[in-house]
Amino acid sequence: MPGLLLDTLNGAMPSVPPLWLMRQAGRYLPEYRELRAEKGGFLELVYDTDAAAEVTVQPIERFGFDGAILFSDILIVPHAMGQHLEFLAGEGPKLSPRLVDSSLEALEAVPERLTPIYETVAKVRSRLDDETTLLGFAGSPWTVATYMIAGEGSRDQHEARALAYRDPAAMQAICDAIGAVTVDYLSGQIEAGAEAVQLFDSWAGSLAPDEFERWVIAPNARIVAALAAKHPDTPVIGFPKGAGEKLPAYARETGVKALGVDETLDPEWVDRKLPEGLPVQGNLDPLLLLAGTDRLEDRVRTIREAFAGRPHVFNLGHGIDRRTPIGHVERLIAAVRSANF
Numbered sequence: 441m442p443g444l445l446l447d448t449l450n451g452a453m454p455s456v457p458p459l460w461l462m463r464q465a466g467r468y469l470p471e472y473r474e475l476r477a478e479k480g481g482f483l484e485l486v487y488d489t490d491a492a493a494e495v496t497v498q499p500i501e502r503f504g505f506d507g508a509i510l511f512s513d514i515l516i517v518p519h520a521m522g523q524h525l526e527f528l529a530g531e532g533p534k535l536s537p538r539l540v541d542s543s544l545e546a547l548e549a550v551p552e553r554l555t556p557i558y559e560t561v562a563k564v565r566s567r568l569d570d571e572t573t574l575l576g577f578a579g580s581p582w583t584v585a586t587y588m589i590a591g592e593g594s595r596d597q598h599e600a601r602a603l604a605y606r607d608p609a610a611m612q613a614i615c616d617a618i619g620a621v622t623v624d625y626l627s628g629q630i631e632a633g634a635e636a637v638q639l640f641d642s643w644a645g646s647l648a649p650d651e652f653e654r655w656v657i658a659p660n661a662r663i664v665a666a667l668a669a670k671h672p673d674t675p676v677i678g679f680p681k682g683a684g685e686k687l688p689a690y691a692r693e694t695g696v697k698a699l700g701v702d703e704t705l706d707p708e709w710v711d712r713k714l715p716e717g718l719p720v721q722g723n724l725d726p727l728l729l730l731a732g733t734d735r736l737e738d739r740v741r742t743i744r745e746a747f748a749g750r751p752h753v754f755n756l757g758h759g760i761d762r763r764t765p766i767g768h769v770e771r772l773i774a775a776v777r778s779a780n781f
Contacts, residue, residue: 445506445573446635448751449675449698449719457744457752459776460507460575461769463759464499468766471498482527486512487556493563500572502766503773507573507636507753508564510629512557514579514640517621518588520554522547531592538591540599544614554625558632565633576634578622580641580680581615581659588614597646604655615659623666630671638677638700639663642758645682652686657693664695677721681758688713703728703757707746719751724772730761732768740775 442450445458466472472495479485486492495511515533519525523535537546565574582600590599604611626637644656664676679700680690691699691714701710701722710720724743728736743754754776760769 442635443506443571443573445753446675448753449573449636449677451717451719451751453751456777457747457754458506458573459754459773460505460509461499461756461760462509464503464505464509465495465511466760467762468760468764468769469498469502470766471502482513483525486516487553489556489559489563492556492560493567496560496564497567500568503769505572505773507575508568509575509638510557510561510564510577510634512560512577514577514584514642515587516553516557517578517584517618517625520549520551520625521588521617521621522549523588533587533592535587535591538599539585539589539614540591540603544610544617551624554628557625558628561629561632561634573635574633575677576626576629576637577640578626578637580639580644580656580663580678581618581622582647582655583641583643584618584622585611585614585655586643588618597643601646601651604651608654611655615655619659619663623663623670626663626667627670630667630674634674636675636677636698637667638679639696641678641680643682644680645684649686652683653689656680656683656686657690660690660696661694668695675719679721688715691715691718698751698753700755701757707743711746711750714750717750719753720747721753721755723757724755726756726758726761726764729756729768729772730764732765732771736768736771737775740772744776 444454448458479491492511496508499505500508515525518535525535527533586597586600589603639660641656667676675697677698677700678694678696681702683690698719698721701720703723703725707723
């Protein structure tokens with residue numbers, strides 16, 4: 441029997457929305473920090489299937505969320521495409537060679553780097569009850585491309601944006617290559633036991649409207665269509681962070697079955713502008729959860745009321761801050777699941 445989260449992604453409207461949090465498996469949990477210290481580096485933890493499965497399940501065991509999100513990273517795809525990947529303390533991820541300096545053809549694919557992720561999915565699925573939905577994920581082509589081109593994250597994605605204007609054919613080739621691997625990658629996760637998948641486009645908000653159409657909407661639409669052909673019963677959640685007024689076009693044109701909403705948008709506006717009946721996910725500010733003031737319960741009420749007329753998965757507008765106290769998460773869960781909202 442499918443869980444509450446999967447039912448909602450398929451159009452159900454329960455009286456109390458299902459709940460999970462982006463980055464719920466991670467650094468705010470003491471049990472994660474303990475395991476990370478034992479296992480060493482982040483990438484080593486991701487590729488250790490027993491450890492990655494344990495991290496994925498930790499927030500379910502502690503909080504009883506309605507969904508478990510695979511513990512991994514969006515940069516596993518460029519790693520499988522042949523870039524060297526390392527996570528440096530205090531600096532974040534580094535990829536080489538940078539595609540601003542090197543050609544895509546120079547990369548030698550290592551598809552077996554995806555295999556441990558599928559094994560993690562299978563191990564997690566075997567540990568979850570039927571009512572807990574297992575979510576897989578990948579980065580969308582534009583966001584992944586920004587890292588592959590610059591070799592690291594950046595505030596304004598300057599290198600990728602400049603390349604898209606200077607040499608759109610090269611950018612198209614990069615996004616197409618990422619998209620092809622992403623379809624196979626998400627399909628593999630689904631075959632291993634993921635019941636829904638999310639496409640993270642964390643840097644979608646950096647693009648001008650016509651560039652957004654080309655580098656966010658079009659590549660995601662191709663991925664969604666390919667997955668629908670292979671796995672028609674598996675919902676795809678699209679999350680174009682920072683899309684703003686471009687969000688309705690993304691919803692209409694990509695074909696996603698559910699839409700993540702970041703914290704910058706008025707949920708009442710979102711509800712008015714999106715297609716009727718489209719499930720939404722979000723949009724509590726992670727920093728309000730971090731602060732844990734009396735405004736937390738008020739904001740939960742506002743969001744629930746705004747989305748009361750459509751399927752709604754309660755979530756944050758982006759990932760949970762690593763400094764968030766456990767008690768604040770417990771307060772949020774109690775507020776969301778209160779029958780007297």
